[in-house]
Amino acid sequence: MNDYVIPEKLRVVGTTPIRPDGHDKVTGRAKFGDDFHLPGMLHGKVLRSPHAHARIKSIDTSHAETFPGVHAVVTAADFPKISSNVIDAGEAGQIDMQDVADNCIAREKVFYDGHAVAAVAADNAHIAEEAANLIQVDYELLDPVMDVRSAMADNATVLHDNFLPGAFLAPTEKALPNASKLELAMGDVSAGFDEADIIIEREFTTETVHQGYIETHIVTAQWGANGMVTVWTTTQGQFAIRDQLALVLELPMSAITVIPLEIGGGFGGKDSIYIDPLAVVLSKQSGRPVKMVMSRAETLRATGPSSGTYIKARLGVKIDGTLVAAEFHGAYEAGAYSGGPVAPGVSTALTRYNIPNVKIEGYDVLVNKPKVKPYRAPGATPSNFAVETMIDELCRELKLDPVEFRLHNALKTGDRLVLGFPCPEIGGVEILKAVQNHAHYQSDIGGPHRGRGLAYGFWFGAGLPSSADLMVNSDGTVQLCSGSPDMSGTRITLAMQAAEALGIEPNDIFPSVGDTASVGYSFQTVASRTTFATGIAVYQAAQDILAQMAERAALIWQIATDNILIDGGRFVNKTNVQQCFTFKELAGKLVGTGGPIAARALASPEGVGFQITAHLVDLAVDTETGKVDILRYTAFQDAGKAVHPDFVEGQIQGGTVQGIGWALNEEYFYDGAGHLKNTSLLDYRMPTILDVPNIEAVILERPNPGHPYGVRGVGEVPIVPPAAAIANALYDAVGIRMNTLPMTPAKILDKLNSITD
């Protein structure tokens, strides 16, 4: 792991230039998934299961096939049964690609309401939809299993006779017919509880939620005459889509080119295939390009979501406020196939406190809901909700200030983590002190039924492979191409790092996102990693460019390369300091001195800076209706170094508001038969502009030594503490302890009535 010497003064990093892709986005010119058209293109539509759990007895596509305007119809029979289905995901475990394929189109059984069963390509989407509805499927209904506790109960209906245990961050082991398990431990937990003066044990449930990106899933595919496949899609990872497509269609990865279009939000939910292989096979069969656009209802029924959970936790504390022992049990929905976010969820449950004795168990539980996908700090919001509300309870019981309590127990650099390694550089103490010193914390709340809540949150983030190409043009401008889709301004944050490293201006760098045929392999834009990890690839490529340019300068001046001093975008002859080239001057001499210069770096950095945050919220409760009004919200976060502070603030504000939605409104409603009842954005209600106040973002900068400019990921942790902070404020306001998400007006009223009865 690299420890970088972070320059004290940065010239570009920390400023707020305008993103180069912005003009096209404000004028409607940017090409998102559905803004792409090919001549002769057909439109595909999917027939989806109306049942949550059923065996497919037969499918009759004949009426659809003969419907005027239809060009192709596919079912699972048109897709290969995958020969080598088990993929090694490194330390994380293994992934069953047959599951991935079956999730795209059901083979023998349907596992959730909305599971794709067949697809049609026709002259337009209306015809495709009409034709899809003519497909007759004969189902044998099975009992649906709709929540983790019934799935784990004795005699529960079994979803899969065999399954590969879930793998996400860490492997799990099969423990029950519908669940696999992971355990983590540190110290001696029973001895720890013996030491405790106060022990509390609580249970929590949280409901399934969706990432809620405003652009749905859209793909266009073209099967070329030579068997080469081209796919245009809106995705967080063009290479992920390519690799998954290759594996489920049994094609060489190099035979598929995935071209990433602009992406209208992802939050973790847009890095896997759904309609993509259907569009490819429909294109193959029809001989025409095929576009498929998911409706909002399809997106809610069949993509994402994030796990509902059942959590039981126990905390032991000494009378002086020292946490001595903790036990955490978290059962997370995996959805229809294994591999939900249980490992990151439970392993971050307590990480931010230094607790010597810890026992954690997590269950990855199969239920008849869509296969869950990552959602911003996957798994951490429910576990944080549980632990932070319990901490609040302990603070009240012990009459300790909630910030002081957390300061007393805060995880510090070097403390051992439950994952078995020491905590890297972390600024938790600084964050908590910033809360204490902030005007918000010191202000009066005022008014009846008003309350204030605090929660403290943690998230890992990730490194993983990234690639970046830089090419110097003869006019001194530089092309930057990375493999990381830009969801929220990373073209500019990468360009800024290139500019910083090369000693030139950000508007001399022209960033782009490459397709799979034109740039090196890059992992998805996920895990708060792009500005960090792709930033390091950019930095490394820039160092290579500088070295090559120094060689050219040396060649021109006929001196040894060692005698070239590179200083702020200038190349100076150390032996004759009168001789000096600016970056631009030297760029103009490259072609004549050996040809243009380019560099590629593939980085897989390990020095990930952990994300730590505290959220403070004031709210008012209408005790007649149970409605909560957020009055003031401040989020404190360590960015390591904010490359573009406006975008960092934006990440904090956006993530917080998603967390507020999770806390108060958002949930999947299933009826007893397992049908999703709220499939529109009216009924799956995400926060509107009227539901939230300004989220004040307080950015702290404790540099991450694992990045040349000290950058930490920032995107994910803001979603972690809002639910707990709001729950704690609710207690402060009206004396109710919520142990379930979302905390809807109805649930709040119920609680209020139960305490006044």
Added chain:
Amino acid sequence: MNRQQVTATINGEHKEFLCEPRQSLLEVLRDELFLTGTKEGCNDGNCGSCNVILDGTLVNSCCIFGVEANGGHITTIEGLSKGNELHPLQQTFLEGTGMQCGFCTPGFLIAASALLDENSEPTEEEIRHWLVGNLCRCTGYDKIVKAVQDAALILRERAL
């Protein structure tokens, strides 16, 4: 299905086109006229991504049939700037990072321009009330509100 002829003025240009009676105005704009700046986020009136101005009124184009626009005047995001000169809202969304993914942005810009046409000095409260039909999942809205306030200021200064 029978296609009907529709005539409308779109972003100041006279347009004649054919569309099926079942096609929404959103679909017509995007798929028949290739004005893809107007976005579809829900297709049922709940996100505002498809906002356009029809005869002076802010509408969700997904909830109107294309044939209903016959004889109408429509402004879409493509018509908001004057040539290469950005509308002040476009400028402030750009400079004030009023967008992350940018997908909701055309809808917000059209909706906010309708507000500023009506009210040159909206309060934060008025801005939030006006934009309640537009969903953004990325920004948390704060920078959108500020961008609208900043644009209102630019417009007022220009009017002096």
